[in-house]
Amino acid sequence: MKTIGPATVNELLDVPSLVAALHTAFRDGGVAPVRHHHSVPMGARDDATLLLMPAWDNEVPPRHIGVKIVTVHPDNPTQTTAQPSVQGAYLLLDGQTGTPRALIDGPTLTACRTAAASALASRFLSRPDAQRLVMVGTGRLAPDLIRAHCAERPITHVAVWGRDTDKAENLARRMSGNGFAVEASGDLEAAITNADIVSCATTSRTPVFAGEWLAPGSHVDLVGGFRPDMREADDAAMSRARIFVDTRAGTMSEAGDIVQPMESGLIAADDILAELSELCRDEHIGRASTDEITLFKSVGTALEDLAAAELLIDRAT
Numbered sequence: 001m002k003t004i005g006p007a008t009v010n011e012l013l014d015v016p017s018l019v020a021a022l023h024t025a026f027r028d029g030g031v032a033p034v035r036h037h038h039s040v041p042m043g044a045r046d047d048a049t050l051l052l053m054p055a056w057d058n059e060v061p062p063r064h065i066g067v068k069i070v071t072v073h074p075d076n077p078t079q080t081t082a083q084p085s086v087q088g089a090y091l092l093l094d095g096q097t098g099t100p101r102a103l104i105d106g107p108t109l110t111a112c113r114t115a116a117a118s119a120l121a122s123r124f125l126s127r128p129d130a131q132r133l134v135m136v137g138t139g140r141l142a143p144d145l146i147r148a149h150c151a152e153r154p155i156t157h158v159a160v161w162g163r164d165t166d167k168a169e170n171l172a173r174r175m176s177g178n179g180f181a182v183e184a185s186g187d188l189e190a191a192i193t194n195a196d197i198v199s200c201a202t203t204s205r206t207p208v209f210a211g212e213w214l215a216p217g218s219h220v221d222l223v224g225g226f227r228p229d230m231r232e233a234d235d236a237a238m239s240r241a242r243i244f245v246d247t248r249a250g251t252m253s254e255a256g257d258i259v260q261p262m263e264s265g266l267i268a269a270d271d272i273l274a275e276l277s278e279l280c281r282d283e284h285i286g287r288a289s290t291d292e293i294t295l296f297k298s299v300g301t302a303l304e305d306l307a308a309a310e311l312l313i314d315r316a317t
Contacts, residue, residue, distance in 0.1 A: 001099075001100040001101060001102060001103060002101065002102040002103070002313070002316060002317075003102070003103050004102055004103070004104045004105065004312060004313075004316060005105050005108075006105045006107075006108040008312075008316065009104065009105055009108040009109055009112060009312060010108060010112070012311075012312055012315040012316060013109075013112045013308060013311065013312060013315075015115070015116060015119060015147060015148050015151040015152075016151060017311065018112060018113065018116040018307075018308060018311060019116045019119050019120050019123070019148075019151075019152065021116075021307045021308065021310070021311045022113065022116050022117055022120050022304055022307050022308075023120055023280050024307070025303050025304070025306070025307035026120075026276050026277040026279075026280040026281075026303065027277070027280040027281050028057075028058065029058055029277065029303075030055055030056065030057045030058055030303050030306065031055060031056050031057075031058070031062075032053075032054070032055040032247075032301050032302040032303040032306075033054055033055075033302075034249050034250065034253070035051050035052060035053040035054075035250070035300075035301075035302060036050075036051065036052035036053075037049065037050075037051060037254065038050040038051075038052075040071075042073070042075070045073075045075045046073075046074045046075050048071060048072060048073045048074075049070075049071065049072040049226075049227065050069075050070070050071055051068070051069070051070040051071075051072070051088075052067065052068075052069055052070075053067065053068040053069075053070070053300075053301075053302035053305060054066070054067040054302055055067075055301075055302035055303050055305065055306040056095060056306070057095070057306065059095070061095050061096045062095035062096075063095045063310070064092055064093065064094065064095045064101070064306065064309070064310055064313075065092075065093040065094075065095050065098070066090060066091065066092045066093065066302070066305060066306045066309050067090070067091050067093075067302075068088060068089070068090045068091075068106055068109075068110070068302065068305050069088050069089055069090075069091075069106070070086060070087070070088035070106055070110065071086070071087045071088060072085055072086050072087075072226070073085055073087070074203050077139070084107060084140055085139065085140070085203065086106075086107050086110065086140060087106070087107060088106030088107060088110070089103055089104065089105065089106045090102075090103070090104040090105075090106050090109050090305055090309055091103055091104075092104065092306075092309045092310075092313060101313060102309065102312070102313050102316070104309055104312065107140060109305060109308055109309065109312070110300070110305070111140055111141050111144040112144060112308060113300075113304040113305055113307070113308040114141060114144070114145075114223060114298070114300060114304070115141065115144035115145045115147065115148035115149075116148055116304075116308070117246060117276065117298055117300075117304055118145060118148055118149065118199065118221045118223060118296065118298065119148035119149060119151060119152040120152075120276065120280075121221065121244065121246070121276060121279070121296040121298070122149060122152050122153060122197065122219060122221065122296070123152055124244075124279045124286030124287065125219050125244060125279075125286050125287050125294040125296055126152075126153055126196065126197050126219035126287070126294070127196060127217055127219070127287070127290060128153070129153075129154065129196075130153040130154070130155065130196035130197050130219065131153075131154060131155055131156045131157065131196055132155070132156070132157045132158075132159070132194055132195050132196045132197070133146065133149050133150070133153075133155045133157070133158045133159070133195065133196070133197045133198075133199065134158075134159045134160075134161065134185070134188075134191045134192055134195040134197070134198045134199070135158060135159070135160045135161070135171075135199050135201075136161050136162075136188070136198065136199065136200040136201070136202060136208055136209065136232075137161075137162060137200060137201040137202040137224060138160065138162035138164065138167040138168050138170075138171045139201060139202070139203075141201040141223060141224070142160070142171055142201055143171065143174065143175060145199045145201055145221070145223065146158055146160075146175055146182075146199075147178070149197055149199060149221070150178070150179070150180055153196075153197065155180050155197075156180055156181065157180060157181045157182075158172075158175065158180055158181070158182040158183075159182075159183060159184075159185040159191040159195070160172045160175070160182065160183070160184050160185065161184070161185045161186075161188045161191060162184075165184065165186065168184040168185070169184040171184070172184040188208075188209060188213075189209075189210070189213050192209055192213040192214060192215075192218075193213050193215060194215070195215065195218055196215075196217070196218055196219065197218065197219045197220075197221065198214070198218060198219070198220045198221065199221040199223065200220070200221065200222050200223060200224055200232040200233070201223040201224040202224040202225075202232055203224055203225075203230060204224070204225070204230065204231065204232055205229055205230055205231060205256075206231055207231050207232060207233055207234035207237075208232050209232075209233070209234070209237070210234055210236060210237070211233065211234050211235070211236030211237030211238070211239065211240050211241075212236050214237060214240060214241070214293050216291040216292075216293065217290050217291050217292070217293070218293055218294075219287075219293070219294045219295075219296070220233065220237065220241060220293070220294070220295040220296070221296050221298075222255075222257050222295065222296065222297045222298070223298055225255055225256045225257050225299075226254060226255065226299050226300070227254060227256060228253075228254060228255070228256050228259045228260070229256055230255075230256040230257075231256045231257055231260060232257055233257050233295065235261060235264075235266055237295065238257070238261045238266060238267055238295070239266065239267075240293050241293040241294060241295035242273055242288075242292055242293065242294050242295065243258075243267065243271055243272050243273060243295050243297070244272070244273055244274050244275070244276075244279070244286070244294065244295065244296050244297075245258065245272055245275050245276070245296070245297050245298065246275060246276045246296075246297070246298040246299065246300065246301055246304075247275050247276070247277075247299075247301050248269075248272060248275050250299040250300070250301060251272075251297050251298070251299050252269065252272075254299050255297050255299050257297050258272070258297055274286070
């Protein structure tokens with residue numbers, strides 16, 4: 001069994017190839033049971049989350065079976081040890097025998113495939129001429145999301161915003177020299193007003209931006225809120241936008257940006273126009289005009305992990 005660390009994952013999973021692999025996976029389908037989602041009490045700290053995400057392909061027998069084990073401790077970055085919030089590992093098994101083939105660094109695989117899924121959605125939902133990206137959040141996913149969006153669209157300018165100005169400035173410095181201008185922004189409203197794409201990756205429990213700031217023709221990519229009590233977009237954003245998701249099953253049960261406005265009656269199930277598999281199968285057109293605002297909400301699906309792990313093991317061998 002191969003052990004594949006973060007450096008190898010980043011080296012072998014380039015954005016265009018991974019986006020292509022995800023497109024094929026969503027188009028062809030697979031078996032991805034709704035993930036096990038367990039809250040772990042942490043006393044005075046925010047509760048931790050344990051996620052178990054299995055998947056296998058449609059072949060009989062399947063080529064591979066995979067399962068990701070993830071823990072999310074939201075308070076980790078603020079503790080003295082300053083550990084990342086997301087930890088975990090991915091186990092890839094031979095589908096015919098069950099023999100373990102690879103143990104893969106979970107956070108790196110997750111960041112790569114999550115960002116690639118956002119880029120894949122952007123292919124259908126953002127304007128092809130999108131040039132200005134705003135990255136809301138400075139955590140683990142932010143660099144991958146910036147790289148993925150810039151690989152999919154002709155981005156020339158990236159504005160980074162975070163509650164911690166020092167972290168935003170540090171991320172902007174790290175991302176410089178990649179073929180686009182990047183700067184930390186202290187004025188989120190001004191940045192979003194001028195944005196073609198707004199990507200959010202936070203663990204906020206309250207909306208981090210106002211929907212009234214969104215410009216006609218913009219695309220919103222909501223990645224961070226993975227629990228019903230988390231929220232990145234406000235009601236105005238949900239009302240103004242045409243809504244798309246990675247999977248209905250996942251977002252309608254876990255994503256606060258979908259669950260909360262549905263519970264209040266602001267939106268209904270029919271307002272979710274398509275999930276990513278329907279876009280990849282050309283069952284929905286996606287963006288229909290240059291002026292409409294589109295919104296993509298993802299919580300992640302084990303099918304993405306499996307596709308990424310299969311591409312990784314093919315290249316590693």
